[in-house]
Amino acid sequence: xxxxxxxxxxxxxxxxxxxxxxxxxxxxxxxxxxxxxxxxxxxxxxxxxxxxxxxxxxxxxxxxxxxxxxxxxxxxxxxxxxxxxxxxxxxxxxxxxxxxxxxxxxxxxxxxxxxxxxxxxxxxxxxxxxxxxxxxxxxxxxxxxxxxxxxxxxxxxxxxxxxxxxxxxxxxxxxxxxxxxxxxxxxxxxxxxxxxxxxxxxxxxxxxxxxxxxxxxxxxxxx
Amino acid sequence: xxxxxxxxxxxxxxxxxxxxxxxxxxxxxxxxxxxxxxxxxxxxxxxxxxxxxxxxxxxxxxxxxxxxxxxxxxxxxxxxxxxxxxxxxxxxxxxxxx
Numbered sequence: 126x127x128x129x130x131x132x133x134x135x136x137x138x139x140x141x142x143x144x145x146x147x148x149x150x151x152x153x154x155x156x157x158x159x160x161x162x163x164x165x166x167x168x169x170x171x172x173x174x175x176x177x178x179x180x181x182x183x184x185x186x187x188x189x190x191x192x193x194x195x196x197x198x199x200x201x202x203x204x205x206x207x208x209x210x211x212x213x214x215x216x217x218x219x220x221x222x223x224x225x226x227x228x229x230x231x232x233x234x235x236x237x238x239x240x241x242x243x244x245x246x247x248x249x250x251x252x253x254x255x256x257x258x259x260x261x262x263x264x265x266x267x268x269x270x271x272x273x274x275x276x277x278x279x280x281x282x283x284x285x286x287x288x289x290x291x292x293x294x295x296x297x298x299x300x301x302x303x304x305x306x307x308x309x310x311x312x313x314x315x316x317x318x319x320x321x322x323x324x325x326x327x328x329x330x331x332x333x334x335x336x337x338x339x340x341x342x343x344x345x346x347x348x
Numbered sequence: 349x350x351x352x353x354x355x356x357x358x359x360x361x362x363x364x365x366x367x368x369x370x371x372x373x374x375x376x377x378x379x380x381x382x383x384x385x386x387x388x389x390x391x392x393x394x395x396x397x398x399x400x401x402x403x404x405x406x407x408x409x410x411x412x413x414x415x416x417x418x419x420x421x422x423x424x425x426x427x428x429x430x431x432x433x434x435x436x437x438x439x440x441x442x443x444x445x446x
Contacts, residue, residue, distance in 0.1 A: 183424070184426060187423060187426075190423070191422070191423075220423065220426070226428065227426050227428045227429040229365070229369060229429060230372060230373070231372070232370065232372050233372070234372045234373060234376060274368070274369050274428075274429055275428070276366070276368050276428075277368070279428070300370070300372075
């Protein structure tokens with residue numbers, strides 16, 4: 126059975142939530158991988174959880190993007206393996222250059238921690254294949270630097286290549302351009318998402334957020 | 349013994365968001381402090397990040413060039429959203445906290 130590696134950096138703080146929801150709730154085998162371990166390539170897929178790696182020094186995610194594990198991530202991405210970055214994990218993937226654009230301070234200048242609603246824009250990725258296009262669902266957010274930015278030219282290419290995966294729906298928690306909440310790379314195997322699917326309780330009313338993990342699990346099953 | 353021609357330079361690195369990235373910090377300072385405080389002649393405030401570095405180099409231009417290269421190589425600034433200016437001046441270790 127496919128195994129998922131959860132990369133843990135100093136300052137990661139959503140790693141246990143991801144581990145719990147995968148192993149205990151969804152029964153998807155996943156292990157913690159300390160960022161200096163070089164065994165990441167043994168995993169079929171990698172999740173970079175949220176948190177405040179290296180205290181967000183200089184910029185959120187930039188120090189983590191210079192660790193040896195970042196080289197490993199780049200190799201895995203190139204080889205077509207799936208990588209999911211959540212919140213700070215999204216910021217790390219952007220700083221690694223694996224995803225386009227950048228994430229800067231929220232327009233409100235405040236840390237925002239509440240529920241929001243997102244809409245599926247691209248259901249052709251390994252993380253959204255079981256969702257319907259334009260489907261909306263509730264999901265928790267918790268971030269200070271979550272405003273997605275890209276200049277006109279970059280945004281045009283992101284839109285053209287169908288790289289916007291989720292958008293905030295009837296909500297603007299941080300001022301992201303085009304209400305972007307999640308983007309993927311051109312190939313679709315690397316996705317960064319600002320909201321926290323691992324924080325949504327898994328029950329009848331909220332199981333759509335956890336669908337992101339279920340989609341990944343389905344994708345990883347041998348065909 | 350030949351005297352070394354190396355000197356210490358204080359280098360100021362200023363990282364500023366490109367115009368297309370709005371600056372909520374600068375806007376809040378302008379709106380809620382500056383203008384409300386009666387300084388209505390001030391038209392714009394832009395927040396930046398500054399780093400002070402001390403570098404030993406042959407000349408001012410060499411000091412600037414090597415810091416500029418370092419900032420680019422190590423992504424001290426994010427080129428997607430920010431511009432970075434580098435300015436060196438003859439300085440010593442007392443010019444900034446070590």
